Amino acid sequence: MPISRRAVTIKDVAATAGVGVATVSRVLSGTGSVSAATRDRVLATARELDYRPSALGRSLKLQRTGSIGLLIPDITDPFCAELTAGVLDCARTLGEYVIIDAAHDDPVREAEIIDRFVEQRVDGIIAIPGSGDIATWEAVARIGVAAVFAGRTVEGLIGVPSVVADERAGVRSVVEYLVGLGHRRIGFLGGRLSVTTGRDREEAFRGTLTDLGVPVDEALIVRARPTADSAYAAAASLFQRRSDVTAVLAAGHLLGEAAVLAARELTLRVPADVSIAMVDDVPWAELCEPPLTVVARPARDLGYRAAELLLRDPARRERGRPVVLPTELVVRGSCGPPAGMPGSSARSSRTR
Amino acid sequence: MPISRRAVTIKDVAATAGVGVATVSRVLSGTGSVSAATRDRVLATARELDYRPSALGRSLKLQRTGSIGLLIPDITDPFCAELTAGVLDCARTLGEYVIIDAAHDDPVREAEIIDRFVEQRVDGIIAIPGSGDIATWEAVARIGVAAVFAGRTVEGLIGVPSVVADERAGVRSVVEYLVGLGHRRIGFLGGRLSVTTGRDREEAFRGTLTDLGVPVDEALIVRARPTADSAYAAAASLFQRRSDVTAVLAAGHLLGEAAVLAARELTLRVPADVSIAMVDDVPWAELCEPPLTVVARPARDLGYRAAELLLRDPARRERGRPVVLPTELVVRGSCGPPAGMPGSSARSSRTR
DNA sequence: TTGAAAGCGCTAACAT
DNA sequence: ATGTTAGCGCTTTCAA
Numbered sequence: 164m165p166i167s168r169r170a171v172t173i174k175d176v177a178a179t180a181g182v183g184v185a186t187v188s189r190v191l192s193g194t195g196s197v198s199a200a201t202r203d204r205v206l207a208t209a210r211e212l213d214y215r216p217s218a219l220g221r222s223l224k225l226q227r228t229g230s231i232g233l234l235i236p237d238i239t240d241p242f243c244a245e246l247t248a249g250v251l252d253c254a255r256t257l258g259e260y261v262i263i264d265a266a267h268d269d270p271v272r273e274a275e276i277i278d279r280f281v282e283q284r285v286d287g288i289i290a291i292p293g294s295g296d297i298a299t300w301e302a303v304a305r306i307g308v309a310a311v312f313a314g315r316t317v318e319g320l321i322g323v324p325s326v327v328a329d330e331r332a333g334v335r336s337v338v339e340y341l342v343g344l345g346h347r348r349i350g351f352l353g354g355r356l357s358v359t360t361g362r363d364r365e366e367a368f369r370g371t372l373t374d375l376g377v378p379v380d381e382a383l384i385v386r387a388r389p390t391a392d393s394a395y396a397a398a399a400s401l402f403q404r405r406s407d408v409t410a411v412l413a414a415g416h417l418l419g420e421a422a423v424l425a426a427r428e429l430t431l432r433v434p435a436d437v438s439i440a441m442v443d444d445v446p447w448a449e450l451c452e453p454p455l456t457v458v459a460r461p462a463r464d465l466g467y468r469a470a471e472l473l474l475r476d477p478a479r480r481e482r483g484r485p486v487v488l489p490t491e492l493v494v495r496g497s498c499g500p501p502a503g504m505p506g507s508s509a510r511s512s513r514t515r
Numbered sequence: 516m517p518i519s520r521r522a523v524t525i526k527d528v529a530a531t532a533g534v535g536v537a538t539v540s541r542v543l544s545g546t547g548s549v550s551a552a553t554r555d556r557v558l559a560t561a562r563e564l565d566y567r568p569s570a571l572g573r574s575l576k577l578q579r580t581g582s583i584g585l586l587i588p589d590i591t592d593p594f595c596a597e598l599t600a601g602v603l604d605c606a607r608t609l610g611e612y613v614i615i616d617a618a619h620d621d622p623v624r625e626a627e628i629i630d631r632f633v634e635q636r637v638d639g640i641i642a643i644p645g646s647g648d649i650a651t652w653e654a655v656a657r658i659g660v661a662a663v664f665a666g667r668t669v670e671g672l673i674g675v676p677s678v679v680a681d682e683r684a685g686v687r688s689v690v691e692y693l694v695g696l697g698h699r700r701i702g703f704l705g706g707r708l709s710v711t712t713g714r715d716r717e718e719a720f721r722g723t724l725t726d727l728g729v730p731v732d733e734a735l736i737v738r739a740r741p742t743a744d745s746a747y748a749a750a751a752s753l754f755q756r757r758s759d760v761t762a763v764l765a766a767g768h769l770l771g772e773a774a775v776l777a778a779r780e781l782t783l784r785v786p787a788d789v790s791i792a793m794v795d796d797v798p799w800a801e802l803c804e805p806p807l808t809v810v811a812r813p814a815r816d817l818g819y820r821a822a823e824l825l826l827r828d829p830a831r832r833e834r835g836r837p838v839v840l841p842t843e844l845v846v847r848g849s850c851g852p853p854a855g856m857p858g859s860s861a862r863s864s865r866t867r
Numbered sequence: 868t869t870g871a872a873a874g875c876g877c878t879a880a881c882a883t
Numbered sequence: 884a885t886g887t888t889a890g891c892g893c894t895t896t897c898a899a
Contacts, residue, residue: 170636170658172892183870188894195895198868213658218634219580220892223571223875230614238603241798244596251590251617260631262582263615265603279612282570284522306522306565423802446593447799450775524876535886540878547879550884572876575891 171214180208191216222284231473232280233263234273234290241416241445242462243291246314249466250289257474259286268389270295281308287473289466292317294357309480313469314462316359316485324479326469326486328460330360330442333490334367334412337440337458340492341410342375345500346438349377350401350411351384352394352418361386364414364442383408387418394421402429402437409501410438416445423451434499444493453496461488523566532560543568574636583825584632585615586625586642593768593797594814595643598666601818602641609826611638620741622647633660639825641818644669646709661832665821666814668711668837676831678821678838680812682712682794685842686719686764689792689810692844693762694727697852698790701729702753702763703736704746704770713738716766716794735760739770746773754781754789761853762790768797775803786851796845805848813840 177184182201189195190205197205208214222228233250235243247263254261262283266273273295280288287309292300297320303310304322312325341349351368354361365384372379383405387397398421401408413419419441423433431437433453441448444459465488472480529536534553541547542557549557560566574580585602587595599615606613614635618625625647632640639661644652649672655662656674664677693701703720706713717736724731735757739749750773753760765771771793775785783789785805793800796811817840824832 174892185870185895192894196868201868213654215630215633215658217575217636217892219571219575219636221894223569223575223892224894226875228571237600238590239593239596239600241591241593244591244593248589248591248617251615255616260614260616260635262612263603264607264612265600278567281567283612284569284571302565306567420798420802427804446772446797447802450772450799450803452779452804526876537878537887538885544878548884553884569876573878575876576878578891
């Protein structure tokens with residue numbers, strides 16, 4: 164079998180079948196009318212020659228690629244991966260393909276990736292935006308490339324719609340749960356305020372506490388950069404600085420991981436000594452000992468709906484209003500009444 | 516600001532700048548020679564018009580897209596995600612972009628995705644193959660599209676090189692470790708033999724035991740389909756059927772998760788009652804109580820090297836020999852001497 | 868029903 | 884140094 168030196172083109176098929184290229188195109192795309200005889204002949208030769216139509220030629224002609232660009236912070240993050248799976252699912256049902264790239268929270272890289280997407284003439288862009296440049300997205304809108312944000316938004320940007328989880332309601336539900344359990348001194352491990360989710364969660368934390376008549380102790384609210392080290396430092400320092408916290412809400416799985424590890428390191432029993440809850444469900448939350456109570460965001464749906472909004476709902480997309488999906492409080496075993504409360508188990512003397 | 520009705524093309528830039536299209540092309544691609552004056556003028560107009568060169572036109576002309584197709588089973592699998600990150604890293608440094616899709620272990624879907632990649636005229640394909648069709652890959656080779664397998668191979672296929680972990684050495688190291696601890700009745704939770712990794716691991720398990728003079732008890736070797744349910748059923752049945760197992764090796768993180776859950780359900784203490792080890796390091800392994808001892812595959816490197824092999828090492832790629840990367844035995848707390856051994860803690864009466 | 872031809876945006880060979 | 888032009892593979896009028 165000879166190595167094919169050149170890819171088979173529509174011309175080759177046409178010539179071999181003894182018809183014009185237009186006819187081949189018609190047969191293969193199913194448009195127009197062709198006699199059954201030619202149809203069969205063309206199909207046969209195409210198969211025989213192992214002809215693969217080039218999407219390049221078609222896209223250039225059609226001015227439409229059938230692709231969508233997906234920009235995420237980091238594919239190894241479970242939330243991103245799950246959201247990506249949703250995008251892939253939807254793209255598949257809609258016959259689109261997905262170009263993906265990770266910006267790793269670097270605004271420059273984010274802009275580069277978007278430029279690339281634009282050059283590739285993607286039909287649209289889905290992004291989990293970082294704390295990046297607003298100008299980047301204004302440029303996208305200006306060029307006229309459709310875009311939608313998923314999971315997060317960019318502050319003060321109009322015209323780019325988004326599909327997000329109801330972060331505030333999620334935080335509210337878990338704070339209410341903790342307060343209902345009897346907690347009054349609840350620590351909050353938060354992320355950067357420069358991303359919308361970070362701000363929403365922290366505000367909702369404060370707001371819910373206030374609504375419930377629980378005083379907000381600013382010293383119990385700490386923030387970390389999105390690295391394991393920073394998260395751990397924040398968690399450990401909170402536990403050590405304030406041995407009176409009875410519960411901690413981690414506003415993200417990195418922070419939750421840090422809280423679990425720090426508690427373990429300080430030999431705090433969960434939930435006897437301290438209750439831990441976190442935002443975002445991840446596989447390890449269930450395998451933890453005890454299993455972690457979490458606020459789950461519908462990550463996969465977020466991705467699916469974002470793709471849907473982008474590709475098949477231009478009207479709604481234009482309106483730019485955010486689509487908000489509900490979260491779910493998943494109660495597992497990591498939260499209980501505070502030590503010393505009726506119903507709580509006897510508290511051991513905490514050795515630090 | 517008016518909505519751009521049509522994307523700016525190289526012609527527009529040329530006309531506006533008062534030069535030929537070739538000059539614009541030369542300026543933008545940095546090839547050929549242009550006077551500083553025209554150069555500046557072209558650059559200025561390009562910027563002014565917000566010109567974005569179309570990769571479609573360029574790719575069609577150059578017969579090269581600068582893209583690679585990445586085919587994986589499931590992006591939400593941590594191993595796949597990590598490997599994908601490696602591919603993304605390498606692609607970025609090489610200036611390529613990545614089209615991704617998940618086959619979910621469906622051979623038909625796998626074939627469809629590959630067809631799509633071919634139509635898109637990707638420069639090459641990287642795949643974590645399922646137990647799919649060998650014919651699919653033969654077709655790829657026949658067409659002349661470069662491909663490399665990552666993490667797994669397809670049996671009996673020549674011409675497609677691969678970058679894989681040293682599965683056998685990995686399993687060997689952990690089996691030696693367990694036997695060294697004193698274990699003689701070691702359970703094996705395996706995957707399908709139809710994927711190369713599944714077969715390699717099981718063979719290595721048997722082989723190592725034999726080499727060490729430990730009899731192979733076939734009743735201790737069970738297989739599961741790659742779903743959480745099937746894995747759990749396998750683990751639970753093994754524990755219940757054979758209460759004399761002192762250790763279990765899970766040949767994959769799904770199986771490891773099942774083993775941990777099943778042990779917990781049956782109130783077996785780890786490692787006092789049973790030691791658990793698993794192949795593949797995942798985030799939860801460290802957060803588990805006790806943390807799980809694992810054989811870690813260099814997932815990210817696997818992806819990076821696969822991309823490298825595909826894009827910048829055509830010579831080696833041609834030769835088709837697999838690149839084998841080492842694994843690492845990460846000892847954590849989930850393995851100890853078997854109950855009743857010197858050094859083991861007193862064994863509780865196991866209530867079943 | 869079918870074919871010829873224009874043209875999508877770009878690059879490169881060729882001419883000037 | 885710069886402009887003209889052919890053509891990459893395809894779809895789609897427009898004629899026949």
